[in-house]
Amino acid sequence: MMPPEQENGVAATNQTDPPISTSNVSPCPEPDRVRFSVLRHSLHPITLKFEDVSYSIKIESGQGRGCCSSPKPKITRTILHGVSGTARPGELVAMLGPSGSGKTTLLTALGGRLPGKISGSITYNGGPFSSATKRRTGFVAQDDALYPHLTVLETLTYAALLKLPSSLTLREKAEQAEMVATELGLTRCGNSVIGGPLLRGVSGGERKRVSIGQEMLVNPSLLLLDEPTSGLDSTTAQRIIATLRWVARGGRTVITTIHQPSSRLFRMFDKVVVLSEGSPIYSGAASKAMDYFASIGYEPGFNFVNPADFLLDLANGVTPDPRQEDDDQYQEFHGRQDDLQSTKQFLIHSYKKNLHPLLKEEIHQQDQHDSTKSSSRLFMMYIGWDNQWTTNWWLQFKVLLSRGLKERKHESYSGLRMFQVMSVSILSGLLWWHSDANHIQDQVGLLFFFSIFWGFFPLFNAIFVFPLERPIIMRERSSGMYRLSSYYIARMVGDLPMELVLPTIFVTVTYWMGGLKPSLITFALTLAIVLLNVLVAQGLGLALGAILMDVKQATTLSSVLMLVFLLASGYYIQHIPMFIDWMRYISFSQYCYRLLVGVQYSVNEVYECGQGSCRAYDFPAIKSLQIHNMALDVAALVLMLLGYRVLAYLALRLGHQH
Template identity: 65%
Template sequence: MENTTTVVDHVKSPAGSATNIISHCNITQSPNQNQSPTSQFPLVRESLRPITLRFEDLAYTIRSQSGDDHGSSSQTSNTTRTLLSGVSGVVRPGELLAMMGPSGSGKTTLLTALAGRLPGKLSGTITYSGQPFTNSIKRKTGFVTQDDVLYQHLTVIETLTYAALLRLPKSLSQQEKVKQAELIINELGLTKCRDSIVGGPLIRGVSGGERKRVSIGQEMLVNPSLLLLDEPTSGLDSTTALRLVATLKRLAQGGRSVVTTIHQPSSRLYWMFDKVVVLSDGCPIYSGHTGRVMEYFSSIGHVPGFNFMNPADFVLDLANDVSPTKNQDDHQGIRPDHHEDQESIKQFLISSYKKNLHPLVKDDIRQNARDTTRVIQGMTQSTQNCDQHKLQWTTSWWTQFKVLLKRGLRERRHESYSGLRIFQVMSVSILSGLLWWHSDLSHLQDQVGLLFFFSIFWGFYPLSNAIFTFPQDRPMLTREHSSGMYRLSSYYFARMAGDLPMELVLPTIFVSITYWMGGLKPSFVTFILTILIILFNVLVSQGLGLAIGALLMDLKQATTLSSVVMLVFLLAGGYYVQQIPPFISWLKYISFSHYCYRLLLEVQYSKNEVYECGIGVRCKVSDFPGIKNLGMGNLWWDVAALGIMLTGYRLIAYVALQMRKSR
């Protein structure tokens, strides 16, 4: 059954006038898709601008290190490995292209190159309707990775709604963006699970097929003209995979160019593709229409061993250097596994492609290219002024910050306010309060120890939690930022603000319990100052953890380094070692625990306060060895030092993220 839908877009010109662009898309409803016959895309968004993807003679090599011939790692040499070599093809609007090949054949590398996300130098040419890859093309391109990078605790509707609020232009109202997410849910058959959490490896959520459709839905929100998918059927059963490919076929028939990698499709899936590119070790052995595969390989002497053999199985056997021929030597129809035969098969298929198919593919690429260029030039001239004034981001910084903050709070509410974390802090606070129960100035050493415990515990605890932040967020940050969803700065500040509630609430509760149980100065002002100092210390410690995590982006390395740093700060804090040798005394000046400890002592004890240092003997607290050797009386210098660390650590973390983004 065929439906015709109308897509209306309100596009504002630089002068502020609104222009209504109406485009008609024919979407064929697949009988294999469990959706109503009236499912459609009545979307209020940018009009669908068809993109013809052409890639010609693509080649990509990387440098890798290898040991000597004896397997020794002491001697390594830089070698180059070819991942792509001479790959060409064309995908026009309405076509569904499948890239096939064995594992390691270069499918994902080719798809990443077509998405404009491949690092390093790529030779050859890739054009999008005759134009190079630009930010405008980037925003009209949807890229779905093999691994579903989704927030596990968000529901399906929440996931798509937040994506819509970030990706759709600010000319649309919030209600229209939410409606857009609802339409995507209906179109992709996600209505039954709209309120279910996405889930993940350790959290039960929606099924694998539904999770993959959620990933596709995030890209469909912007009505992409070019949709690229990496192994979308991986891990799915045959029926779910068929429904998913039927969805991709329907999206292509709506005027989009759809490219997907697939490992070993069934015959039903194979015949749903319009074109296929077969790779073997980065080299193409076929590129063209799916219906001509068997005919082509038969013409060069490779005839399938069975009359009704799945073409996908046949070409994958060839790509794996195995030729299933009619003159089989065993009942499986596979030629015996001889190294010389395999090398000759592979080289023969590559040379046959270069001789027979490569000229035809290049002719197909250049077919009507002159007319396409002329049309694109006319469109460019008519929209040149508008493109010059087009904002780089679809939404404002403030909108991005609010959406990311709200999404982060909803995603991490289970983690931040988990019962285990609260129990951990509460149990330590009560235990420490009991250990220091009603200590007074007659036990000055114990009180000083409690204050040092405050500085150390609320230095190590936030640090150990903060190092996980950016390494865990890295996959999501890479995917969303490469899609142009938001600025790095808006993400960074939203993440910082989202972590504040839990980072500040738990220390406040901890100090409120332990302070009074421990018998510290019964002054409300001193109590408030103690809390503020601990919170200041927490923010500095968290900043150091963020910097370590952003610099290393490896949890094992970050955990190891943070343990060493905290051990150094513990020893140089001024409690265990009071007379540090001059050649290493500089360590205390980089220890935030040292400054926090001194501040806690400054507000806890006055200059002229005395304690009982012996029977009938009273001494000044400032003369106590553990306090005197710290060099008290520099309160504002300690505050300034912590302030510099607070700013510096977070600035280092942001710069580290910025540098990784630009790589």
């Protein structure tokens, strides 16, 4: 394979820079140079141009907080003010600026992921953002949204199976994942789990390289990264930027936001865009930034200074040592040196006067890369990359199902959860040890406990699913990895063995220890009812989590709902007032409880009472349940099972659109 500097005829600068040392720092050594395979087709470079990009949002003002005041008026806040620039193949472009300056917003806009209306123009090889461009664009968010229990190689392999086109075989996709792992220096930790807050895994730099590797799988022509060095030490940060530099030298356009780079990192950038409160104060070659600011009267007070620190100080309105008072241009604009806001306004004014005309001229120039737009698009259509999805629904479902089972088995079958269920099961069996039909109140209590425990337990577990997975879903869906329906169905199917094994063990142990009817048919029906109740409760939990997307709010609401269901189930209160009687019809616990009692006792079954023998159906706790048609109870649970899951899917769909 040709070295990156020679790929696609893209010239590389600073090719004599020595490789970065990697000894005794990380179990995953960084390669001296990054060489990416070409997926059976040559790279199609993308020249990105953005001119006068502006973006505004409406937010609520702080007025109108009184109890009788009118609704809060909304004010418009401009996040970006006329930002322009270019990024060509082979270039590493960095966006600098203080927190809140609009770096991430601009990067998101360039990646075609910013909602709302954007003024100005953003072109890719002279054309608008399209599905073909999306397939050739990689976006690495600031936070590494990765599954903690998957290994590095598994993470890359599953991403390859979902992202790479159907023209490649499964084996070829797996080989591509292995190749990317090798090229990013992840081979030695390929079998190590990613890890998370509660699970030790690979280091922060390795996690970031995995995130980059997921985007590099498709051999992107445009790579966008948001704060790739955030939270990393200086040596690891340098390796990440060195990796990105070699990626760019391979003919790719690489744009990254970065908060406060060291001088070593700054020297690796080809171009920089400096933002101050959403307005540009510089956009151009990184090597010429200091000269430009010196030309308008801003020079550091000493020779050895980090250029990035100097630019960030200016973006914050902090000036260096006092300048000469005979600076006519400065004196013409304002006269107060220590006014931060006036300094920012002067820098913005200077940008518009000196740099903006040159940028507009560069943007409007036609170059050789624009001529590749039509041929690149035709080629992508030919290989199927212009379609919305690179893989069919069935393959997405299978891959997502396999990944979900592998990731969640550690949580579903964790020792803590097994201990929780088994300890309650054995304790319940001991408390109801060999009760018989003559202890009918005790047996009814055990059946009610079945319905309540296996309503609470799956409900509260399901609440966490979508809020915790939302970052991963948003990232993968934004990059077009799979359909939401394939993810949702795979999640539902994958949950079946995870959610049904523990209640099966629980009911099996407690049923026979508790002395319930010794009939295999009755036991099987009892188990089926409990499992149906589990699925209904889980569906409600999924719906609450998907609608609220906030664990605290969903937990609070579910606690209230389960309390209502508990009280309205017919065990504690047998004569509910008419005006509130409707609550028992929305309680899935009530339907489960009635079914459990209905299959446990036949119509003619008797028990010993004060009068000798009494019908079980005449027992007050059973009689109040009014068990007449159990088919209606089953139908109600099935309707809830389907309704809650459809509601959860619609909530996910609407949430993703917003």
